[in-house]
Amino acid sequence: MRPMLATHGDPRTGPPAGPAWVHEVKWDGIRLLADVTGGRLRLLTRSGRDIAVALPELRALADLCDDVLLDGEAVTMIGGRPSFSHVVDRVHTASAAAAGRLARTRPVTYLAFDLLRLDGMDLTALPWSARRAALEDLLDGVPGVQVPPVYVDGRELLAATADQGLEGVVSKRRDATYQPGVRSTDWLKFPHRDVRSVVVGGWRPQTGTAARLGAVHVGVPVDDGTGAPAVDPWGRLLLDYRGRVGSGLAGRAGSTLLARLEEVPRAAYPFTADIPRPEAAGSTWLEPQVVIDVAALGVTADGRLRQPSFQGVRPDLTPEDLLEEP
Template sequence: MDRADMFDLAHLTGARKAPMPGRLPPMLATLTEKPFNDPDWYFEPKLDGYRLIASVNSGQVRLQSRNFHDYTVQFPAVAAEMATQPVDMALFDGEIVALDEQGRPCFQCLQHHIKKNPGNSGGVMLKYYVFDLLYLNGYDLTEVPQSSRVKCLDKTIKTGSTVKAVRRFEGDGQEIFSASVKSGFEGIIAKNKHATYRPGKRSADWLKIKAVLTDEFVIIGYTPGQGTRDGSFGALVLAQYDLNGHLVYSGNVGTGFDEALLNDLMIQLEELTTKKAPSNLQLPLPSAITWVKPELVAEIKFAERTQGGLLRAPVFLRLREDKEAPEVKTPVVEAKL
């Protein structure tokens, strides 16, 4: 008997009979500023990897990114282990993470694996951490409360050397946040136990709380380099989309680059050069900008946002090749007290 047969989906609140969707955009978390304590919420460590929806259908597996790119070939060990799950049909939500030699999450290791070693681990330790169950054996579970979905997940998922279940905690969110940061995680994700799953939506029922402020920005141009950067760029010009779909200037970032990264970025920027600035661009901008098509997404660390929405003390961290420019929106920050 499959583990999935151990409970009655037909009488599970919110579950409905439906065909399994071919693809499902993941639910997204809203940024909030401080950890909090609340018995109605779960707390999970915030993972630093690629979000992947795993579909299992009669032993056939597909690993799909939030933008519906197929990553099954890139992670054959994950696909093989997911194929052994005790289900007929299911959709799992999770994150693929690469670990370094010390067992710590390493996003750069993951990107290097995807670029250089597709289909081969190349010495990188890969783990697929599963944290939600969205569909199971003929039933859509997205309208099932979070607390019931994770119970179904716990009864269903079979963990192994590559597939793992995310640990969730209850109670003292502040203590869990501190412990997660000390263990090398970026922060925590808080999830309302009573919330349903909202595909493709950024919801206040899921909150991300980070130890260091970071966010994604669209690269819309660059300023000319001088001195040791002559022939390259001096700073990247950053923006985010507002609720009306217009790009809003967020500031410039000129630190966080080594020589290899400068050269790699410059090659990509030159391929995207355009004579036109983005339409409806908000706020005054510095002069001498070479505009580029708004396609590259950068993750930036910063001290704070000014009242005008500009970044203070920004530092470039990395390109986010798993995210597309239209996803990069000015955040609605909600403080959960």
């Protein structure tokens, strides 16, 4: 099952008011489905990868019951606030021993916000309010797991999350069913930062040294008209160009990303349109594999990100996942 996704709400009006809606904090973490079958726990990213070995502090979920499916987010708190970079580091951990050490020094909390299946019963057709009530009863007192609170005043919550440096707000209709894999207007998100996921299609070194990353060329997959990604005659993913990202790549961030990109096979130019020769000069083109988050001040008329800044790698996403993005 793929998780239900929220649509961007209108920032001019803000979160909807009235008794038909509830509002939650939008946490800066990794979306995970927690699937327990026969006492075995799987923690599935949006790309379907099981990372349960990386998060042993959540093993109490396996003892809930023989069959349950939860939707939620893994969050690492640093100084009382979620740290996306710290939780991403945990996702990369493949060694059980290393994961155990990190669980003691940098634990994650699973914030469960929906209940999709219980004891063989599919609950997705029930309204949010019924699923929420069952979720609260089920998860009371489970170590490492919390059910985040909901609020009735979305605009007040949006202001409070801005003051506290949190990511934003998600508003949900009380009567909404759970629609797997659908980006629904029954869930509306209101982020404080315009953060987008894009795919790296190439990179260029810093001026004067080939040993440092100067910028990455990014894009988004092209829909072939059927909901599948468009490919070239050789089966390679095609990208619509979204620009060059250089901000945020100084120091360790740039070195870490360059090391990751050097693992990716080189390939032909992956973008659907030509870019100016000065921008392409000295670039290395790659197979579109690595998804990153960038913060931007919107998009220009020709589809370029305005003043984009690198935020981090998204190991939980594949390029194909971005076809769901608006």
